[in-house]
Structures are given as structure tokens and as C-alpha cells.
Amino acid sequence: MFTFDQLAGFIAVAEELHFGRAAERLNMTQPPLSRQIQKLEKAVGAELLERDNRKVQLTPAGTAFLEEARRLLALAERAPVTARRIASGRSGLLRIGFTAASGFSILGPLLEEISAILPDVDVDLQELVTGEQIQALETGELDLGLARPPFDKEVFDSRLLYRESMMVAVPAGHPLARRGGVVGNDDLKDEALIMHSPLQARYFYDLVIRMLPVQHGNVVHTVSQILTMVSLVAAKRGVAFVPRSATALGIQGVEFLPLASSHGEPVELHAIWSRKVSNPALSRLLGSLDFQLD
Amino acid sequence: MFTFDQLAGFIAVAEELHFGRAAERLNMTQPPLSRQIQKLEKAVGAELLERDNRKVQLTPAGTAFLEEARRLLALAERAPVTARRIASGRSGLLRIGFTAASGFSILGPLLEEISAILPDVDVDLQELVTGEQIQALETGELDLGLARPPFDKEVFDSRLLYRESMMVAVPAGHPLARRGGVVGNDDLKDEALIMHSPLQARYFYDLVIRMLPVQHGNVVHTVSQILTMVSLVAAKRGVAFVPRSATALGIQGVEFLPLASSHGEPVELHAIWSRKVSNPALSRLLGSLDFQLD
DNA sequence: ATCGAGTGATACCGGAAAGGCATCATGTTC
DNA sequence: GAACATGATGCCTTTCCGGTATCACTCGAT
Numbered sequence: 001m002f003t004f005d006q007l008a009g010f011i012a013v014a015e016e017l018h019f020g021r022a023a024e025r026l027n028m029t030q031p032p033l034s035r036q037i038q039k040l041e042k043a044v045g046a047e048l049l050e051r052d053n054r055k056v057q058l059t060p061a062g063t064a065f066l067e068e069a070r071r072l073l074a075l076a077e078r079a080p081v082t083a084r085r086i087a088s089g090r091s092g093l094l095r096i097g098f099t100a101a102s103g104f105s106i107l108g109p110l111l112e113e114i115s116a117i118l119p120d121v122d123v124d125l126q127e128l129v130t131g132e133q134i135q136a137l138e139t140g141e142l143d144l145g146l147a148r149p150p151f152d153k154e155v156f157d158s159r160l161l162y163r164e165s166m167m168v169a170v171p172a173g174h175p176l177a178r179r180g181g182v183v184g185n186d187d188l189k190d191e192a193l194i195m196h197s198p199l200q201a202r203y204f205y206d207l208v209i210r211m212l213p214v215q216h217g218n219v220v221h222t223v224s225q226i227l228t229m230v231s232l233v234a235a236k237r238g239v240a241f242v243p244r245s246a247t248a249l250g251i252q253g254v255e256f257l258p259l260a261s262s263h264g265e266p267v268e269l270h271a272i273w274s275r276k277v278s279n280p281a282l283s284r285l286l287g288s289l290d291f292q293l294d
Numbered sequence: 295m296f297t298f299d300q301l302a303g304f305i306a307v308a309e310e311l312h313f314g315r316a317a318e319r320l321n322m323t324q325p326p327l328s329r330q331i332q333k334l335e336k337a338v339g340a341e342l343l344e345r346d347n348r349k350v351q352l353t354p355a356g357t358a359f360l361e362e363a364r365r366l367l368a369l370a371e372r373a374p375v376t377a378r379r380i381a382s383g384r385s386g387l388l389r390i391g392f393t394a395a396s397g398f399s400i401l402g403p404l405l406e407e408i409s410a411i412l413p414d415v416d417v418d419l420q421e422l423v424t425g426e427q428i429q430a431l432e433t434g435e436l437d438l439g440l441a442r443p444p445f446d447k448e449v450f451d452s453r454l455l456y457r458e459s460m461m462v463a464v465p466a467g468h469p470l471a472r473r474g475g476v477v478g479n480d481d482l483k484d485e486a487l488i489m490h491s492p493l494q495a496r497y498f499y500d501l502v503i504r505m506l507p508v509q510h511g512n513v514v515h516t517v518s519q520i521l522t523m524v525s526l527v528a529a530k531r532g533v534a535f536v537p538r539s540a541t542a543l544g545i546q547g548v549e550f551l552p553l554a555s556s557h558g559e560p561v562e563l564h565a566i567w568s569r570k571v572s573n574p575a576l577s578r579l580l581g582s583l584d585f586q587l588d
Numbered sequence: 589a590t591c592g593a594g595t596g597a598t599a600c601c602g603g604a605a606a607g608g609c610a611t612c613a614t615g616t617t618c
Numbered sequence: 619g620a621a622c623a624t625g626a627t628g629c630c631t632t633t634c635c636g637g638t639a640t641c642a643c644t645c646g647a648t
Contacts (some may be wrong), residue, residue, distance in 0.1 A: 001298050001370065005635095019596060030635045034597060043373040046381035050572075051596060053643050060573055061381035068373035072366065076295065078337040079362035087340035089357035278344070279354055299606095313625060326607045330625060345625060347614050591648085598641070605634075612627070618620090 004076060006040040007069040011035050013049060014066045017056045085120070089284030095124040097133040101226045102269055104244035106146065106161055117288050120282045129200055129224060137274050143282045145272040148203040156273045163265040164244040166211065167256045169229070171236045175254045184260055185212045190237030193218045200224030204267075208241045210242040211263050230254055243267040298370060300334040300554045301363045303327050306574030307343060308360045311350045383578030385414040391427040392419065392440040392481055395520045396563050399539035400440065400455055411582050415575045423518060431568050437576045439566040442497040452566045457559040458538040460505065461550045464521070465530045478554055479506045486532030487512045498561075502535045505557050524548055537561040 012022035013033070013178045023030040041048050048062035058066065071208035082287045096113070098107050107125075114123060128136065133145035137156065146161070170176050176187055193214065196204040201224045208214060220238050223229050227249065234253040244267075247256045273282060298554070306316035308328070317324040324471050335342050352360065379385035388408070392401050399432035401419075408417060422430065427439035431450065462477045464470055470481055487508065490498040495518045502508065517523050521543065523534045528547040539563075541550045567576060 002373075003297060022596090023591090029637060030596075031598080031638085044377050046374070046377045048377070053595065053597095056571075056596085059381065060386050060575070061377040064380050065373060068369065068376070072373065075362065075366055075369065078341070079359060079366065080296075080363070083338050083340045083342070083355040083359040086358050087353065092354055092358075110627070177333055202635085214404075224479040232354050314623090323608055324625075325609085325627080329606085332626090347626095348616070350625085548640060589648100592646090594645085595643085596641105597643100599639085601636105601638085603630105603635090603637105605632100607632085609630085610628085612625105614624085614626100616621100616623075618622100 002040050002043040004073065006036045006043070007073055008035040010040055011066065011069050013037060013056065014058055014062065017058075019056065028102070046138045077191065087280050089121075089280035089282070090118065091120040092279065092281040093122045093124060094118075094144065094148065094279065094281050094285065095126070095142050096144045097126050097128045097136055097142045099129060099133075099148070099226075099269075100127055101243055101245050102146045103127060104248040105164075110146070113289060114285060118281060118285060121285075122208060130203060132198065133272070137272060140274070140278070143279045144271065144285075147272055148268060148270065150271075151272055154274050155275060157275050158270040161269045161271055164267045164269075165243050165257055165265045166207070166263065166267060167244055167247065168239055168259060169233045169242050169256055171233055171248065171253050172253045172255050174239070174255065176239075176257060182260050183257045188212070188239065189215055189218075191218060192220045194221045194223065194229050194232050194238045195219045195238040196229075196241075197222050197224040204243075207266055211241075211259070211262060211266065222278070261265065296334050296337040298367065300330045300337070301367055302549070303330040304334055304342060305360065305363050305367065307331060307350065308352055308356065311352075313350065315436060338468070347583070365453045379414070381574055383415075383574035383576070384412065386573065386575040387416045387418060387437065388412075388573065388575050388579065389418040389420070389436050390438045390440065391422045391430055391436045393423060393427075393520075393563075394421055394442045395537050395539050397421060398542040399458075400563065404440070407583060408579060412575060412579060415579075424497060425494065427566070431566060434568075434572070437567065437573045438579075439565055440563060442562060442564065445564075445566055447570060450566050451569050452564040453563055455563045458555065458561045458563075459559045460501070460535050460553055460561060461538050461541065462533055462553060463536050463540065463548050463550055464533045465527055466547045466549050468533070468549070470533075470551060476554050477551050482506070482533070483512075485508055486514045488515045488517065488523050488526050488534040489513045489533045490523075490535075491516050491518040496535075498535070500561055505535075505560070 009022070009026060012025050013019055016022040016025065019033055019037075020030050023033040026033065037049060044061075044065060046061040046065075047059050048065055050059055051056045054141050055246050066196060082091065100135070111125075114121065126136075126142070128142075128145075130145075130147035130151075133142060133147045134151050134156075136142035137145050152157070168176070176183060176191075193215065194201075196208065197204040218238075221232055225234065226242055229242060230246060230249055232238065233240050234251050241259075242256070244256075273286070298432065303316070303320060306319050307313055310316040310319065313324050313327055313331075317327040320327065331343060338355075338359060340355040340359075341353050342359055344351045344353055344356075350548050376385065390560050407415060408415065420430075420436070422436075422439075422443075424439075424441040427436060427441045428445050428450075430436040445452070462470070463484070470477060470485075489503065489508070490496075492499040512532075516524055517526070520536055520540050524534060524540060524543055524545050527534050535553075536550070540551075567580070
């Protein structure tokens with residue numbers, strides 16, 4: 001196999017058609033250049049230059065090989081550059097998971113900020129519930145998750161993106177909506193409830209249980225996705241507790257009512273990533289991302 | 295700059311994810327392979343592999359660089375093959391010049407034979423008069439010419455492709471055509487003649503002058519191309535002398551009449567090439583071409 | 589015809605680099 | 619905790635590479 005130096009030497013001679021000048025251009029003397037070319041020709045198995053003790057000429061094979069040599073060198077020079085870009089995080093791929101609800105609030109501004117900070121980074125998006133995101137982060141299928149607690153603080157690092165309040169979603173024209181104002185605990189004790197799944201949507205389930213005494217007899221559906229929940233409310237199957245960001249869904253036939261303000265803003269959304277970060281683009285993002293979104 | 299060995303080493307390690315096995319595959323021991331990779335990483339300016347004393351893993355930069363490395367090696371392996379193909383004449387480019395008249399006779403079969411003998415050789419074609427071909431052959435712009443004498447036998451080698459007779463082209467419905475039979479010298483002494491240029495088409499000019507006494511007063515046009523000549527005949531400007539192969543032109547409104555057979559077949563077409571052949575494809579063609587065409 | 593200039597090839601030498609062997613450092617497993 | 623596995627390092631030998639000096643050949647001028 002030939003070497004890159006031999007290729008560079010050949011290109012120089014092919015362009016100068018003169019060993020001496022080519023050697024000068026390469027900052028070397030003429031004799032080793034002659035040997036380089038000889039070795040290259042031996043390695044290639046064809047005469048590339050016709051030397052005539054008076055002038056140098058490219059053979060047809062040499063003409064063709066010159067092109068290939070140029071492509072080889074160009075590729076060899078470009079390859080490390082792209083590798084470094086990826087290593088530095090200026091280029092590469094970022095795989096981000098997000099929950100349906102976060103898709104309507106923070107995802108848009110986040111993506112905008114990413115493309116401003118890392119314009120050459122491709123972003124893969126997947127809508128996944130929190131549990132699936134945790135799993136994907138563990139196996140390395142995701143780089144960053146937009147999800148809710150709980151998760152293992154040993155394995156994952158995180159940053160709180162924002163908090164929001166819970167609201168009650170009721171069908172349009174529902175008596176509570178007509179009455180207006182804040183919804184209290186008593187207002188719901190006779191309502192049909194659409195509840196979160198304690199397995200798939202553990203976070204919301206615990207949150208709601210903690211906030212008010214749920215009459216288990218009132219639960220008519222158990223679902224894991226906010227979107228499903230709101231759809232069922234629109235179908236007048238009952239009322240449901242959803243984060244404020246769900247109001248952005250814009251589904252017809254649903255109204256959102258505030259809960260008593262004593263509950264504060266209990267719904268958290270976190271950016272979560274594995275502590276053993278291997279993706280340089282993620283490191284760079286975390287370093288320069290302004291998390292004061294909202 | 296890195297070396298091809300380093301690239302091959304990196305590819306082997308990236309595929310095996312194990313220095314020992316990779317070294318074995320490369321018929322070397324593990325320590326120099328480790329150093330190869332270190333040097334490669336230094337040359338690239340980025341960590342390509344993550345070594346963990348227990349397992350080896352590709353970094354994102356490494357993943358990207360692996361692709362480039364594969365492309366580089368593939369290109370490096372293919373380049374000499376194509377160079378050798380061209381050097382041996384099995385591939386390459388053949389630039390052939392031809393006269394308009396030969397384009398209608400021998401060019402087709404010739405190209406067919408070339409593509410049978412040298413299927414991977416590209417053929418460039420240029421229609422040129424003999425003089426232009428000679429010039430292009432001298433400067434190396436053409437590899438092979440299909441042309442007529444005279445040319446310098448010192449500089450050019452040649453082979454006679456075929457001889458053909460001269461014919462007289464007359465407008466359709468011309469008295470000579472109606473009469474039929476052979477055209478003799480006397481038949482033309484009152485006809486308007488379209489003659490060959492003594493400069494551009496010296497060969498035909500000399501030929502016609504030698505064959506019969508031309509009344510210079512009868513010459514109404516002097517042209518250098520057979521096609522122009524036949525077009526002028528179709529326009530009833532006069533009669534002209536053309537090689538038999540011009541009958542293949544298929545131009546409406548022209549009839550071709552034989553000359554007295556005593557003149558034989560005086561029109562020669564030669565394949566001409568420079569004696570200092572530098573194009574391997576041409577050497578190969580000349581070696582195996584069957585010139586018994588027509 | 590001869591001599592000198594120009595050009596690529598060859599001979600030889602010294603230093604740098606590469607590969608092999610032995611060994612180390614570290615992490616895993618039983 | 620002892621044995622094993624794996625990649626890194628130290629050291630030695632050989633190979634390779636580039637530089638200087640010189641040769642071989644051609645062409646042009648005198």
C-alpha cells in the first residue's frame with residue numbers, strides 16, 4: 001500500500017511536471033521524491049509518469065490516478081475536521097424524548113434554542129411517557145429526556161425546567177364551568193373522574209391523590225396519556241386533572257378550570273440525562289443552554 | 295497526517311472492539327496497535343475510541359470517522375485497479391477523428407468493433423477534415439484519425455481501411471440521369487461543376503484533376519465538405535464528384551451515377567495514428583482490431 | 589564535435605519510526 | 619483476594635525515510 005506522502009508527492013510532480021520544483025514545493029530534496037514516486041508506481045502497479053531525462057509527462061494511467069489521489073487527499077483532510085466537530089459537540093446528533101404535554105409547551109422554544117446554539121446538530125424527537133424515556137436513557141437510545149419525576153438521581157442528572165399548576169378539565173357547558181371561579185374539593189365528590197394510571201403515569205397519580213381525596217368509586221377511566229384524558233373529557237365521559245400546559249392542546253368541547261390556589265404549582269417538568277454523558281453535543285448543549293424558558 | 299495502516303488498525307479495532315483480536319486480524323501484536331490508534335487520535339485531534347480497561351467503545355466522533363476511514367481505504371484500494379486497467383488499455387478514453395464521408399460508411403462498424411474489443415473504453419468522436427485531423431494527431435488531441443492521404447509517413451503510422459470508387463452526383467431528373475449508364479469525360483464538358491477546395495480538400499481535388507480534364511470555367515463552387523457538395527447538387531447548382539460512400543447520405547433530390555470503370559477505386563480511407571503511441575487503449579485496439587471491414 | 593547546463597536516478601549515511609517482547613496497571617470474576 | 623483479562627508502557631532491534639554527494643543522460647551553444 002502507498003502512503004499519503006507518496007500521493008502528495010505524485011500530485012506535486014504531476015502539477016509541476018518537474019521533480020526539482022515539486023520537491024521544493026514539498027520542502028524536501030529531489031532524490032527522495034524520485035524514490036517516493038518509484039515506490040508509488042510499484043505499489044499501484046502501473047507507470048504514472050513518463051520521465052524522459054528532459055521532461056516529465058503524465059501517462060493516461062497517471063492522469064486517472066491523479067484524480068483519485070486528489071480525492072483521497074481531500075477526503076483525508078476533511079475527515080479529521082468533521083470528527084473534531086462532532087467531538088466538540090458543534091455537530092452531531094441529539095436524540096430527545098418528550099412527553100405529550102411538554103410537546104405543547106416547552107418543546108418548541110427548546111428546539112429553537114438548540115438550533116440557535118448548535119446549528120449543525122441534528123435532532124431526533126420521540127414522544128414517550130416518562131417511564132419509557134428513563135429506559136431509553138439508560139440504554140443509550142436517548143440523549144435527553146423531557147420528563148417528570150421520579151427517577152434515580154444516582155444514574156441521572158437533571159434540571160427543573162418549569163413548574164405549573166394543575167387544572168380541572170370539564171366538558172363545555174358543565175355546571176362547574178357555568179358557575180365559574182375556583183374548583184374546590186367538595187365540587188368534585190359527585191363527578192365522574194378520569195384518572196391517571198398509577199403505573200404508567202405514576203407521577204400525576206400520586207400528585208392528584210396528594211392534592212385531594214379521590215373517591216375511587218367515581219373513577220370511570222384510567223389512562224396514561226394527557227391527550228387521551230382530554231379527549232375523554234370532550235366526549236363527556238367525566239372530568240380530569242391535567243397540567244396547565246394541556247390547555248394549549250386546543251381541543252373543542254373542553255374547558256379548563258383552576259384549582260384552589262393553595263396547591264401551588266406542583267407539576268414539574270425536568271430535563272433528564274444520564275450522568276455518564278457520552279454525547280459531546282449534549283455536553284455542549286447543557287453548558288450553554290439557558291433554562292429560563294417558560 | 296495519519297497513515298493508511300493507522301486507518302486499517304482503527305477499522306479493525308472499531309469492528310472487533312478489542313485490541314487483541316484486532317491485532318491478530320492484522321497479523322501483528324497488540325502493543326504497536328495501541329500506539330497506532332493513539333497516534334491516529336492525536337493526528338485527528340479527537341478521541342475516537344473509549345477504552346475502559348474492560349471494553350472498547352466508539353465515541354460519536356469515532357463513529358463518524360469510521361465511515362470516512364472506510365471510504366478512504368476503499369478508494370485507496372480501487373484507485374490502483376483503475377490505473378492498471380487504463381495502463382493495460384482495457385479501460386480509458388479513445389479520441390477518434392473522422393471525415394464526414396467516413397461517418398456514413400466505416401465509422402459505425404468500427405465503433406461496434408471497438409465496443410466489442412474494449413467494452414470499457416470511452417470513445418470521443420469529432421468530425422474533422424483530413425488536415426485538421428493531422429494537426430490534432432500531432433498535438434495529441436486525437437488518438438486515431440480516419441482520414442485520407444497525404445500525411446507524413448515518418449510521424450504517422452497508418453493502415454488502409456478501404457478503397458472506393460468516385461461517382462458523379464447530379465440533381466434528380468438531370469439529363470445524364472435519364473440517359474442512364476456510365477458517365478464519360480465528354481458528358482461533363484458543358485456541365486456546371488461543384489469542385490473540391492484545392493486547399494481544404496486537396497486529396498479529392500488532385501484525384502479529380504488526375505481522372506479527367508476539368509474545364510475550370512465550368513466550376514461554379516469550391517467547397518471542402520462532401521455534405522456541402524451534395525447539398526449544392528440537390529439545389530441544382532451543378533454536378534459534383536463524390537466518393538461512393540456519399541450515396542449513403544440519403545439526401546433527397548440527388549442521384550449518383552458511376553464513372554467509367556477504367557478509373558478503378560481511387561479513393562482511399564486510412565486509419566492514421568502517431569508513431570509515438572502513448573494511449574494504451576489505442577495500442578490494444580491496433581493489436582486486436584480486425585481491419586477487414588467492408 | 590565538444591563542453592556545459594539541466595534533470596532525474598542511484599549510492600551511501602544518519603536519524604526517526606515501527607514492530608516485537610516483556611512487563612505494568614487496572615478492573616473483573618470466582 | 620487470587621487469577622485472569624485487557625490495554626498501556628519501556629526497551630530493543632530493524633526498517634524506513636530523508637539528506638548529501640554523485641552519476642547518467644540529453645540538449646543546446648560554441
